[in-house]
Amino acid sequence: MLKILKYSFYDLSRSRWSYVYFFFYLLLGVVLLFLNNDLSNAVITLMNVIIILVPLISTIFGVMYFYNSREFTELLLALPVSRNSIFLGQYFGLAISLSTSLILGLGLPFIAYGVLQSGAIWDFASLLISGVFLSLIFTALALNIALSNENKIKGFGLAILLWLFMAIVYDGLFLVALVYFQDYPLDKFSLITIMLNPIDLSRILILLKLDISALLGYTGAVFKDFFGTALGTIISFSVLICWVILPVWRIKYISEKKDF
Amino acid sequence: MVTITNLHKQFGNLKVLNGLNLQITEAGIIAILGPNGSGKTTLIKSILGMVLPQQGEIKVIDSKVHKRYGYRQKIDYLPQIANFPSNLKVKELIEMVKDLRGQSTRDKELIQLFKLEPYLDKKLGKLSGGSRQKVNLVLCFMFDSPLIILDEPTSGLDPVSLIRLRELIQQEKVKGKTILITSHIMSFVEEISDRIIFLLEGKIYFKGTVNDLKTVTGEPNFEHAIANILTSNHA
Numbered sequence: 301m302l303k304i305l306k307y308s309f310y311d312l313s314r315s316r317w318s319y320v321y322f323f324f325y326l327l328l329g330v331v332l333l334f335l336n337n338d339l340s341n342a343v344i345t346l347m348n349v350i351i352i353l354v355p356l357i358s359t360i361f362g363v364m365y366f367y368n369s370r371e372f373t374e375l376l377l378a379l380p381v382s383r384n385s386i387f388l389g390q391y392f393g394l395a396i397s398l399s400t401s402l403i404l405g406l407g408l409p410f411i412a413y414g415v416l417q418s419g420a421i422w423d424f425a426s427l428l429i430s431g432v433f434l435s436l437i438f439t440a441l442a443l444n445i446a447l448s449n450e451n452k453i454k455g456f457g458l459a460i461l462l463w464l465f466m467a468i469v470y471d472g473l474f475l476v477a478l479v480y481f482q483d484y485p486l487d488k489f490s491l492i493t494i495m496l497n498p499i500d501l502s503r504i505l506i507l508l509k510l511d512i513s514a515l516l517g518y519t520g521a522v523f524k525d526f527f528g529t530a531l532g533t534i535i536s537f538s539v540l541i542c543w544v545i546l547p548v549w550r551i552k553y554i555s556e557k558k559d560f
Numbered sequence: 561m562v563t564i565t566n567l568h569k570q571f572g573n574l575k576v577l578n579g580l581n582l583q584i585t586e587a588g589i590i591a592i593l594g595p596n597g598s599g600k601t602t603l604i605k606s607i608l609g610m611v612l613p614q615q616g617e618i619k620v621i622d623s624k625v626h627k628r629y630g631y632r633q634k635i636d637y638l639p640q641i642a643n644f645p646s647n648l649k650v651k652e653l654i655e656m657v658k659d660l661r662g663q664s665t666r667d668k669e670l671i672q673l674f675k676l677e678p679y680l681d682k683k684l685g686k687l688s689g690g691s692r693q694k695v696n697l698v699l700c701f702m703f704d705s706p707l708i709i710l711d712e713p714t715s716g717l718d719p720v721s722l723i724r725l726r727e728l729i730q731q732e733k734v735k736g737k738t739i740l741i742t743s744h745i746m747s748f749v750e751e752i753s754d755r756i757i758f759l760l761e762g763k764i765y766f767k768g769t770v771n772d773l774k775t776v777t778g779e780p781n782f783e784h785a786i787a788n789i790l791t792s793n794h795a
Contacts, residue, residue, distance in 0.1 A: 303659060303660055304660075307645075307648075307656050310648075310652075311645045311647045311648055312647075314647040314648075315647055369645060371639075371641055371642075371643030371644070372643070372644060372645050374610065374639055375639060375644070375657075375699075376660075377608070377609075377610045378608050378610065378632065378635070378637040378639065379632060379657065379660050379661055380629050380630055380631075380632040380633040380660075380661060381629060381632075381660060382629045383629075556627075557612065558612075559571070559605075559610070559611045559612055560605065560610040560611065
């Protein structure tokens with residue numbers, strides 16, 4: 301598997317799109333940090349960008365990559381290599397490459413800004429950790445879509461729908477539910493609903509690291525009470541890890557049964 | 561070398577292989593022929609474990625195929641469509657396949673044979689279809705495996721490379737290997753193959769030498785003999 305991972309990563313590290321992605325974050329990081337003196341504001345803006353953009357790029361780029369490398373996959377399938385190593389290798393190659401663009405693109409301006417000496421290091425770290433998790437999760441979901449759909453147009457359509465649902469529609473439905481059931485106690489319901497969507501979960505995890513979580517009022521207190529504790533953190537990360545493991549397990553399962 | 565018993569494969573409603581039995585014991589060049597959609601590629605891909613049959617068993621050199629991959633070490637396969645990661649250079653792709661299969665190879669000799677030296681540092685995305693097919697051929701022949709499977713090896717090749725390919729296949733045959741070929745170019749098949757297997761509707765319709773086929777159909781010309789099978793069955 302490591303050999304496939306190495307070559308997938310190597311192939312991607314030369315792709316123009318990896319650099320476009322990297323330079324986008326670099327530019328964004330530099331502009332936000334050096335043209336704006338408030339670190340907390342910069343982190344919030346970055347969070348909003350990461351939370352929306354990382355899932356979008358991971359799904360679209362993921363689906364595109366797997367459809368494009370289909371012939372290469374067939375070449376590998378004829379070699380004495382197991383299916384597991386081929387697909388998991390490609391998955392990790394892609395996910396690591398996307399994460400590297402993110403970490404380097406945002407990391408360099410932050411290091412230049414001197415974040416390592418400041419107290420904001422943990423805000424920044426939670427930003428990057430969430431970004432990496434989102435890359436891992438949405439790349440895995442993209443590969444699931446690509447493996448289950450031979451038709452590229454359908455695959456792309458589903459990928460965009462998935463992103464739209466997770467990033468926008470889910471929050472809308474959540475909000476409608478909150479308004480509709482406002483007479484009932486909703487704190488447990490909100491906690492669980494947020495946990496079930498990795499995008500919302502990441503957003504809350506980052507927000508709670510920042511001072512502005514005080515502005516969330518009573519609702520914020522409920523979240524701070526849960527996510528701020530060790531148990532809450534452990535549960536949140538377990539949920540994020542489940543969001544990685546389940547799609548990856550399904551990749552393994554489908555790829556074992558698929559005809560090429 | 562290859563034993564296939566009662567192989568069934570269906571894609572949706574489409575039955576492609578329908579209880580196919582095949583035993584290839586001897587060395588030599590065997591052409592797999594048949595009309596479009598007769599299951600040639602499905603048969604080959606089942607042997608390689610890329611297509612998973614619903615029923616039946618395939619054995620390659622005493623190893624079962626189902627859910628295993630080690631046996632592919634003994635197969636050289638040339639896929640029909642030569643499409644490679646476009647960001648890799650030719651040299652890197654060759655190194656990669658060598659790295660993944662881990663055998664001593666004769667890649668240099670083959671690169672020379674197909675005159676690929678000027679392309680070694682070029683990215684695969686920039687190569688023409690013919691050059692890509694040559695890279696494909698190098699990747700296939702650089703390992704010394706007892707079973708060689710060629711799916712449309714002639715596609716996109718210029719006449720000089722075609723002659724070299726023919727010589728190469730003959731050399732491999734002399735080494736006592738089993739070579740399975742599919743091709744739509746009948747003159748190529750007639751010239752090169754020792755025996756042919758004719759697939760029709762997911763079963764083996766005819767197995768024997770080119771001359772046997774001519775006698776059976778009563779046609780002195782190979783191309784007409786093939787056409788004869790098709791028309792007498794589908795008329």
